[in-house]
Amino acid sequence: GAVVSQHPSWVICKSGTSVKIECRSLDFQATTMFWYRQFPKQSLMLMATSNEGSKATYEQGVEKDKFLINHASLTLSTLTVTSAHPEDSSFYICSANDRVFDGYTFGSGTRLTVV
């Protein structure tokens, strides 16, 4: 079945630094990938839609200059949290749609802790 690999699984960084999270579709091509953020005991909140070869579409309230998304190939999307602050600490999850599979496959998530 469709597999989405997300890396790293966890990261601790200092305030003010930037962190890059990678999302790869391993056995299928994904023209569209999605980035979610999840706080403890809450649902997944869509942050942005990553489009291969074009700009990402951000949800209302999500700062595009803070959460940089790059989707340079059909199998890789990256989310960079710039100038991270403790309030950015969260669980970040990506997903991609394998058109054959139809459902959405999710990565294993990245636990970001900003200290």
Added chain:
Amino acid sequence: GESVGLHLPTLSVQEGDNSIINCAYSNSASDYFIWYKQESGKGPQFIIDIRSNMDKRQGQRVTVLLNKTVKHLSLQIAATQPGDSAVYFCAENGGSYIPTFGRGTSLIVHP
């Protein structure tokens, strides 16, 4: 705006019992629904899906029921096992290709 919600935040069951997790949706344009299981610290895993032209679909130990009249979706898990303990989300993508997630129900299975 349209939303997908869940009735119960927590469901506790005994091992071996059947579990029923409910979900209400409000987007009448929804034509595709998905149930996901999320274990602690992991990404959501696809369980089962159903399209709006069906009212029931069965998988291995799981059944999804769709009632379009009242915009209600349920996930039934037969012979619940401790390994089924997780948070379960329903999602719908009617009107767009982006799944919208409900609040989630935490299923706790007691041995």
